Amino acid sequence: MQLFVDDLTVIDFSYLCNKRGIVGESWIVDVLLDGSLNEQSMVLDFAIVKKQIKAIIDDAVDHKLLLPTQESALTVKDSPFHTNHQTLDFLSDRASYFLQSPKCAFALIDCLEITITSVTQYLNKIIMAQLPNNVQGLTLTLRPENIAGDYYHYTHGLKLHDGNCQRIAHGHRSKIQVFVDGRKNSQLEHKWCQRWQDIYIASEADRIAKSAIELSEQAMLNLTPDHQYFSYTAPQGRFDIAVENKVLDVVDCDSTVELLADFVARQLKKERPTNTIKVIGYEGVAKGAIVSV
Numbered sequence: 001m002q003l004f005v006d007d008l009t010v011i012d013f014s015y016l017c018n019k020r021g022i023v024g025e026s027w028i029v030d031v032l033l034d035g036s037l038n039e040q041s042m043v044l045d046f047a048i049v050k051k052q053i054k055a056i057i058d059d060a061v062d063h064k065l066l067l068p069t070q071e072s073a074l075t076v077k078d079s080p081f082h083t084n085h086q087t088l089d090f091l092s093d094r095a096s097y098f099l100q101s102p103k104c105a106f107a108l109i110d111c112l113e114i115t116i117t118s119v120t121q122y123l124n125k126i127i128m129a130q131l132p133n134n135v136q137g138l139t140l141t142l143r144p145e146n147i148a149g150d151y152y153h154y155t156h157g158l159k160l161h162d163g164n165c166q167r168i169a170h171g172h173r174s175k176i177q178v179f180v181d182g183r184k185n186s187q188l189e190h191k192w193c194q195r196w197q198d199i200y201i202a203s204e205a206d207r208i209a210k211s212a213i214e215l216s217e218q219a220m221l222n223l224t225p226d227h228q229y230f231s232y233t234a235p236q237g238r239f240d241i242a243v244e245n246k247v248l249d250v251v252d253c254d255s256t257v258e259l260l261a262d263f264v265a266r267q268l269k270k271e272r273p274t275n276t277i278k279v280i281g282y283e284g285v286a287k288g289a290i291v292s293v
Helices: 046-063 114-130 185-194 219-223 257-271
Strands: 002-017 021-035 065-068 073-078 085-091 096-104 106-109 135-143 151-156 170-180 200-204 227-234 235-244 248-253 277-282 289-293
Touching: 002 046, 021 046, 021 151, 046 114, 046 170, 065 073, 073 135, 073 248, 151 185, 170 185, 170 257, 185 219, 200 227, 200 235, 248 257, 257 277, 257 289
Parallel strands: 002 065, 021 170, 065 106, 151 200, 200 248
Antiparallel strands: 002 021, 002 170, 021 135, 073 085, 085 096, 096 235, 151 170, 170 277, 227 235, 277 289
16 A cells, blocks of 8 residues: 655755755655555554654755765864864865854765765655554655756855754755846846856855854865855854855845845846846745845
8 A cells, every 4th residue: 555745845955065065955855655554544644744754854854954974075073162063174176165063954964975866765764764663665756846947056044043044054946037127037037047056145244254263173274265254153053154255145134035035136126227126036946035126
């Protein structure tokens, strides 16, 4: 007997890639369970699937930075500054990144590369260990949203958020829609998707001096004049990141989807002061904000 739930949840996260650096991503999750019927004549109550399995997935990977522990360019150590924190040094082909975060902000996955396959295997083991004995099989399908036009991958953190969005390196795969005087402008959409492709978006208010950053000893030796520094303390702990200019965009606002849509609209309005600009910004799948100026 099989039980399925399509579109169970969406996981928004970032991951380390040796070629692309830190990459924001959003995957839709479908679940298929194999098993015998229980005393309620069910494989598993839909309410349990939707609540328990979703909660397990969210706790394991959602709003986290996924780390391929077999990657030689990655070093993760306990932080010398705070308990239950870790430092991360990542010297990718594209850029170097250095972080400090609470341990809960990272998911260490035993693989060489973060892929749909490696994350699926990681989640399968975690979920199956918590399911009842009558469930003998689990098939997870992780898939990106089918987007016909342009989209971008970005990573950020929200220091004012009480939940997991406060984590300084989580991300999304998002589309954007731009309208000028009521007409959709694909060229401007493409321009912004190119600007924010595999980008780290930081808030100017979170900028700190190099002397104030908390990173590993080795990271401090590898910093270059091209690195910029950002840090904040949120309910889960202290967050620090050093990012190179070439993979960074610093905005004059917080990086909520509402304010990012407003940021794009304001930049376009400067270029076209006599036009009406409308921006529909997305944060991952099927959610976002609309701004008109």
